[in-house]
Amino acid sequence: MKPTDYINEWVNRITPYSPGKTIDGMTKLASNENSYGPSPKVIAGLREKIPEVFRYPHKNLHVKEKLSEYCRVKPENIVLSNGSDEMIELIIKAFKGPIASIYPSFVSYPIYAQIYNREYISSSLNQDFSFDHRKFIKDAWKANLMFLCSPNNPTGKVIDVADIEEVAQTGKIVVVDEAYFEFYGTTAKHLLLQYPNVIIMRTMAKAFGLAGLRMGYAIADPELAEALKKVRGPFTTNYLAQEATILALKDLDYMKKSVSRIITDRKAIEKRLAEKYKITPSYTNFILADVSPMSSKEFFDRMLEQKIVVRPQPKFNGFEGNYVRITVGTSEENFLLLDALSKV
Ligand SMILES: Cc1ncc(COP(=O)(O)O)c(C=O)c1O
Known part of the structure; x- marks a missing residue:
């Protein structure tokens, strides 16, 4: 060979x-x-932290506390990742396939599905890129894990929370990718109260201007959050990203x-x-x-x-x-x- x-x-x-x-x-x-x-206060604060980069990253708990205040959830609802891109990977590692998503949408979903050799179902949006929950549920009937990106990259369109709720009622794992949440201002986060199968994914890369440092997070039911932590390496979010996130959340x-x-x-x-x-x-x-x-x-x-x-x-x-x-x-x-x- x-x-x-x-x-x-x-x-x-x-x-x-x-x-x-x-x-x-x-x-x-x-x-x-x-x-x-990011805020100039983030840049100034990071400069002071640079001498400490010899230490392993150890501020996860602090970051989770600050993010839980920002998202108005409990720290046990938060899971951190090396950019939300890694969160897509953690979710695909932790949950059973097949995987389904809309098309066109964020390219990382099918890429990670390929990396983990999972079956991937691509359900086309309407011609005007709007979402039809009946069509999606029909196309995705076989899937156990679904990604709905809202606002959606690359279309910029949103999916009504009522439509996301229809999908959540299937009981399958429904991930709502809210990478652009701050530009839209509407979230599906409250669905978690009624549907523990819903996971919200967010990032510090977009509105907070920290793309180069890599910090993403999920808001999930504590049992699902635990599963996501189990499939993550011990130090995937780096020290400066942790500090930057804490500082950025202080200057909303x-x-x-x-x-x-x-x-x-x-x-x-x-x-x-x-x-x-x-x-x-x-x-x-x-x-x-x-x-x-x-x-x-x-x-x-x-x-x-x-x-x-x-x-x-x-x-x-x-x-x-x-x-x-x-x-x-x-x-x-x-x-x-x-x-x-x-x-x-
Ligand atoms: C919809 C969507 N989700 C996730 C990501 C990944 O973001 P991050 O930089 O946090 O990995 C992007 C980045 O472009 C995105 O557009």
Whole structure:
């Protein structure tokens, strides 16, 4: 046997995640980061903590306490992860498949399903990217684990909590990915009171501007939370991420101000985009636009000529249109974006 013959055969079938491009000297509006970054108090506080990086991360309990105050739940409802991306992995490790989700949606669900060799059911959204709970429940009847992303990446649309509740009534594990919660302001968290099979997933990467430090969390029934902790390595959230999360949660005003600026600018960009392209009104910090008759790649290249990096989307199977996803940046970046759009 050759060394490569020992690779699990399903590993050869994995399509790896391809991140938005970061190019020096260009404005990156490709990965739904918050370009305002974290509160200056987070940066100042982290500087003081750097000499302590020789210690293993040990602030999990403190982080959970602070997150439980922010989410108004108990600390035993919170599980931490190395970005919410790792939470997707923990959930898939801990719970039985098959797995189901909507399409198009966040690409990490099918990728982790492939990594763990789980059957994956992809249920297409309506043509306008809205969600039909009856269709989803029918398509996903075999699944034991379901991911519903709301607001949804890459569409920016939301799923009504009443529709999520219909899915929760199946009794299967229903994960609501609320990575963009702070930009929307509505949560399905209260469903946990009645449906212990619901898990809410959140992140510090988006509204709080901490994508580079990796801190995600789940809000779950304590028994499910325990199961998630069992499949996690002992030190997956790092020390600086823990400190940054504690500091960021102390300055919610900063986060709220940057979110509200992003929402105001998003509306202005949506208006401008809608003059030329078909857009999907967004509840997030990004906008999905159908740039037809241009191809996604052509639009991406033309924006690149203007030194703006956006995210071309692959052709969505079963959907018309050529899509690109554009992150709303700082006001300064958004001016550059609007200027570039007028030249494309
Ligand atoms: C819907 C959704 N869930 C999860 C994530 C992963 O976020 P994190 O940076 O916390 O891993 C993203 C990141 O783009 C996302 O869009």
